[in-house]
Amino acid sequence: MCAHHVHTDYRVLATHLPGWQPAGALDTLRLAKDAFPDLGKYSLDKLIEHVQPDLREALGARHRATFDAYATAQLLIATASCYDTWDQLVAAAMPRGLPGAPEPEGNPTLW
Known part of the structure; x- marks a missing residue:
């Protein structure tokens, strides 16, 4: 699954689909922060403005x-890229x- 701030979508889907578990989850918010570290804001609107993807085929508003999602x-x-x-x-x-998600390396503890 892929979403912008994926934790939110994951929680909603998991609540409404008991037993559902995706094979993995990609977060475009985390990805954008890594790819564009100097952008400052990472809202979907800001990223659309920055990246300027082709959204002519997107349905709705x-x-x-x-x-x-599109x-x-x-x-x-x-x-x-x-x-x-x-x-x-x-x-x-x-x-x-x-x-x-990859498991933390070593022997993770609370402290």
């Missing part, structure tokens, strides 16, 4: 699910604590 997909595609490999992209975009 901004802040509607269909449009925002815009997020286009941002993922556009931002992917900032990385040499899929593994680099995943390392930047996959948040800890969600399915598919």
